[in-house]
Amino acid sequence: MSNDINVNPGLRESATFDRTTMAEIRRAADTGIYDIRGFGAKRKLPHFDDLLFLGASMSRYPLEGYREKCNTQVTLGTRFAKKPIVIETPVTIAGMSFGALSANAKEALGRGASIVGTSTTTGDGGMTPEERGQSSKLVYQYLPSRYGMNPDDLRKADAIEVVLGQGAKPGGGGMLLGQKITDRVAQMRNLPKGIDQRSACRHPDWTGPDDLAIKIQELREITDWQVPIYIKVGATRTYYDVKLAVKAGADVIVVDGMQGGTAATQDVFIEHVGIPTMAAIPQAVQALQEMGMHRKVQLIVSGGIRNGADVAKCMALGADAVAIGTAALVALGCNDPKWSAEYEKIGSAAGFYDDYQEGKDPAGISTQDPNLMQRLDPVEGGRRLANYLRVLTLEAQTLARACGKNDLRNLEPEDLVALTVESAAMARVPLAGTSWIPGQGF
Amino acid sequence: MKTIDLAESSIRELNQALHDQAQECLEREFEVLNPKGQHNIACGIDQNLSVDIRGHAGYFCAGMNKKAHVVIHGNAGQGVAENMMSGTVRVKGDASQAAGATAQGGLLVIEGNAGARCGISMKGVDIVVKGSVGHMSCFMGQSGSLVVCGDAGEALGDSLYEVHIYVKGEVKSLGADCVEKEMRPEHIEELTELLNRAGVDEDPASFKRYGSARQLYNFKVDNASAY
Numbered sequence: 001m002s003n004d005i006n007v008n009p010g011l012r013e014s015a016t017f018d019r020t021t022m023a024e025i026r027r028a029a030d031t032g033i034y035d036i037r038g039f040g041a042k043r044k045l046p047h048f049d050d051l052l053f054l055g056a057s058m059s060r061y062p063l064e065g066y067r068e069k070c071n072t073q074v075t076l077g078t079r080f081a082k083k084p085i086v087i088e089t090p091v092t093i094a095g096m097s098f099g100a101l102s103a104n105a106k107e108a109l110g111r112g113a114s115i116v117g118t119s120t121t122t123g124d125g126g127m128t129p130e131e132r133g134q135s136s137k138l139v140y141q142y143l144p145s146r147y148g149m150n151p152d153d154l155r156k157a158d159a160i161e162v163v164l165g166q167g168a169k170p171g172g173g174g175m176l177l178g179q180k181i182t183d184r185v186a187q188m189r190n191l192p193k194g195i196d197q198r199s200a201c202r203h204p205d206w207t208g209p210d211d212l213a214i215k216i217q218e219l220r221e222i223t224d225w226q227v228p229i230y231i232k233v234g235a236t237r238t239y240y241d242v243k244l245a246v247k248a249g250a251d252v253i254v255v256d257g258m259q260g261g262t263a264a265t266q267d268v269f270i271e272h273v274g275i276p277t278m279a280a281i282p283q284a285v286q287a288l289q290e291m292g293m294h295r296k297v298q299l300i301v302s303g304g305i306r307n308g309a310d311v312a313k314c315m316a317l318g319a320d321a322v323a324i325g326t327a328a329l330v331a332l333g334c335n336d337p338k339w340s341a342e343y344e345k346i347g348s349a350a351g352f353y354d355d356y357q358e359g360k361d362p363a364g365i366s367t368q369d370p371n372l373m374q375r376l377d378p379v380e381g382g383r384r385l386a387n388y389l390r391v392l393t394l395e396a397q398t399l400a401r402a403c404g405k406n407d408l409r410n411l412e413p414e415d416l417v418a419l420t421v422e423s424a425a426m427a428r429v430p431l432a433g434t435s436w437i438p439g440q441g442f
Numbered sequence: 443m444k445t446i447d448l449a450e451s452s453i454r455e456l457n458q459a460l461h462d463q464a465q466e467c468l469e470r471e472f473e474v475l476n477p478k479g480q481h482n483i484a485c486g487i488d489q490n491l492s493v494d495i496r497g498h499a500g501y502f503c504a505g506m507n508k509k510a511h512v513v514i515h516g517n518a519g520q521g522v523a524e525n526m527m528s529g530t531v532r533v534k535g536d537a538s539q540a541a542g543a544t545a546q547g548g549l550l551v552i553e554g555n556a557g558a559r560c561g562i563s564m565k566g567v568d569i570v571v572k573g574s575v576g577h578m579s580c581f582m583g584q585s586g587s588l589v590v591c592g593d594a595g596e597a598l599g600d601s602l603y604e605v606h607i608y609v610k611g612e613v614k615s616l617g618a619d620c621v622e623k624e625m626r627p628e629h630i631e632e633l634t635e636l637l638n639r640a641g642v643d644e645d646p647a648s649f650k651r652y653g654s655a656r657q658l659y660n661f662k663v664d665n666a667s668a669y
Contacts (some may be wrong), residue, residue: 012608033663043586146544146563151486151506178660182476190546190565190584191603195659198601204562205521212502214481218502222486283565 006110020365024267035267036175038356038366040259040326041305043186045276047259047304048313050423051416052432056400063401070397071407074321076119076298077159077228077251080220084228084251085137087161088117089393089407090321093328093385094256094302095161095232097123099176099185099197100263100356101329103130104394104412107363108332110135112207112385116393121323124174124199126188127153134382135166139230142219144173144200147189151222157254160219161230162212164203167260167277167303169269170234174199177264180359182368209244216249230254235271235280235303242287242299242345245289252298254323255284261326263366264357278301278317282413285318294318295409308395315396316411317427324392331380331388333363443471453482460510464488479519484512487529499606501538504531507548518639520557523550526567531586537574541571545586551640556593564605570640580605581617589636590646595666599652607652610644617656 013019029033053326056062062102065068074341077084093113098106100123107130113120119137128150132138133329142149154160176185176197186193206215216229231245232254245253257277262270288294301314302323313320333339337350344360348355354364364375400408405417417432418424424431424439447455456474463469467489474495477483485505486494495503498516508527517535526545526650533541536554545567552560555573561580567650574592581597593611606629607620615628617620625647633646658665 031663033661033666146525146565149544150527150546151488151508151525154506175661192659195603196661198582200563203539204559204581205502205524211520214501218482218485218505221453222483222506224458224461225454 034313035262036357037252037267037270037354038261038263038265039270039354040261041270042354043271044139045259045304046278046420046423047276048278048310049430050419051087051278051427053309053312053316053399053403053415054417056404060404063406065398065401068177068401069285069406070400071409072393072397074298074409076300076321077119077230079228079251080225080249080295081159081228081251082224082226083158085119085139085407087137088313088319089117089389090118090319091305091389091392092118092139092300092321092323092394093120094260094325095121095123095139095358096329097125097176097263098128098327099123099125099147099180099189099368100132101365102367102376103128103184104373104376105329105332105380105381106227107134108376108381109328109379110138111332111382112328112389113137115382115386116389118389119158122157124176124438125185126150127156128188129157130378131377132156134378140233140310140409144203145189146204147186147197147199155223157223157227158232159228160223161232161254162216162219163232165236165254165256166232166262167258167274168262169265170236170258170274171201172265172269172273174262175264175357177357178361180357180368185368201392209248212244212248220249228252230300232256234258234260234273235275235277238275238280239287242284242293242426246288246297250297252318253284254300254302255280256323257301257303260302261329272338276426277301277305278423281314281317281319282428288318308392308397309399311392312396312399312408312411313416315400315408316415317413320409327363327388328385331385332365332376334361335367336363338362348399354419363429390394396405400425443473445473447475448478448480449476453480453642456483457486460484460487460489460491460493463491466622467491468480471543471586477516479620484510487512488570490529492584498535498587507531517554518552522552523548523567526550542567545569551642555592556639561586561605568636570636570642572642574611577614578617580607580620582605587632587636589640589642589649591642599654601658602652604654606632606634608646608649609652610649613650613652616652619655620652620657623651623653625649 101408114136121139139159178194189343228251230252231250233241235257258274298320301319337363361367477497481500487510488508491510493512500519508667511530518537520538523531524543528548537556538558540640542550546565552571558576560575568587570589577595584603587606591633594613597617599620615652
């Protein structure tokens with residue numbers, strides 16, 4: 001008898017024990033170990049698709065799309081740094097490590113970002129010469145592991161990002177599995193080749209916001225107060241985290257929602273810890289506004305940003321800029337159907353591949369295999385990323401002009417409505433066609 | 443010798459004066475007066491300087507030091523010589539927790555005791571403590587050497603990688619994957635050299651050696667109870 005429900009409509013799949021759930025139970029029973037994977041949360045979450053813009057009509061003047069300017073330039077780090085970063089588009093490239101990604105991929109990210117005048121970010125593996133050389137604006141991450149951390153690279157950075165957490169795994173450390181530890185990766189991290197490299201979940205030499213304030217002062221002293229200091233947090237208790245980050249002395253705060261990607265984390269962590277990006281932004285903005293620091297301490301948000309509409313919605317909710325990771329990798333060729341046969345060979349499929357930790361990426365991005373790495377031409381990858389960043393920018397400008405705004409940062413919550421009650425509550429904008437914002441009276 | 447009195451000058455002015463020597467070294471010897479536990483004293487030096495700090499220092503003193511020889515004539519706060527690259531940092535008194543955290547090179551000598559997590563995530567530095575160290579010392583230590591002439595607290599060397607640990611006194615307990623190892627002639631030689639560099643008069647033969655059992659280097663489900 002066929003198990004095709006189109007042939008046998010009496011067959012009913014359990015919503016609780018669906019096929020994915022049962023497959024995971026079988027996998028756990030086979031192996032005795034939790035599933036580790038890359039990518040971000042795959043479950044359906046309240047997201048920016050649940051928001052819509054209210055274009056201008058009688059009560060608002062729109063701007064002419066092909067005539068009137070809409071500024072996209074943003075300056076980051078205006079609070080304390082002598083040399084703030086000026087980016088030409090408010091879409092930056094998020095931190096991703098050399099080690100998790102190939103050197104070619106890191107170079108491509110730097111090239112693409114530089115072409116459009118935005119910043120890219122190192123990761124948990126230190127700064128490579130390729131990346132620094134090809135990145136006109138490079139943010140250097142200061143992570144708990146401190147792999148590759150040194151004062152020379154610190155002084156070469158255009159900004160420093162103190163990472164407290166990331167959206168895919170707030171409260172979690174990292175793991176770079178042994179198969180991706182080549183000689184070069186091992187040398188940069190000062191560890192033996194081939195072993196699993198754990199990245200700590202807490203910084204080794206400070207705990208809590210009071211200590212962090214001193215740590216930030218140290219980083220400023222070492223760099224002679226030249227460059228902005230960012231603080232990156234995974235989205236959880238965002239309202240409080242942002243207040244504490246401002247108090248600790250951040251120039252810029254990066255809030256990474258739970259749709260943000262990872263190179264290797266337990267699936268249970270990715271899917272069950274943190275809050276959606278959309279829910280985090282109003283909390284962060286409220287915290288900044290209450291402290292009188294909105295726009296003075298800039299806010300970058302990340303986690304699941306895919307198109308110019310997502311960018312514009314983040315800006316309308318109060319962000320100064322966004323960061324993309326997964327989308328940038330897709331632009332480079334991650335999960336591209338042209339590698340379908342290769343994905344099938346390793347038990348995956350184009351569009352579904354998330355085993356970044358295994359180092360077998362057919363697209364040559366999340367790998368250290370020399371043969372696979374060659375599949376990604378960093379020049380071509382950089383061009384593709386630049387194209388994609390331009391599209392994000394143009395789309396965001398299109399929406400801003402439609403709302404009558406001559407600067408992306410002039411977008412505001414009043415320009416938005418929500419399609420669902422939950423998105424209205426999270427984004428703190430009215431349900432479409434009503435004036436009702438759940439939680440804010442009747 | 444140039445003297446900078448922190449009762450009259452700021453930490454910024456002090457550090458800038460030290461950093462300026464990296465470009466053109468006009469003064470090799472510095473004396474810092476009235477530190478009074480201030481944070482971030484003499485961090486980020488990148489020159490072969492001699493810096494004497496006359497009193498107690500706060501957090502991250504001599505952080506990320508390169509080439510310089512820094513002496514703290516008092517106690518040091520949290521994270522002294524954190525991420526040091528080269529040179530020497532000597533604490534005449536006691537050091538708080540996370541001394542030498544993630545440091546990649548050079549020599550850190552603590553003439554008194556060190557608090558918890560001494561040498562946490564160390565990446566190549568040599569640390570010599572004349573007194574005792576607190577709990578979780580050398581946690582996730584990657585490379586370099588830690589010498590403890592006194593006792594070590596709980597969970598010494600937890601999740602250790604390739605650091606060589608030498609302890610003369612008692613070890614309250616060893617952390618996950620840290621084991622006592624045979625003291626072979628090459629280790630006596632290494633320890634002798636470390637003690638000489640630190641100017642510490644101890645008999646190398648009276649120390650025990652500890653290192654990684656290397657059982658947790660690659661995740662195996664059978665080791666789950668160790669985590």
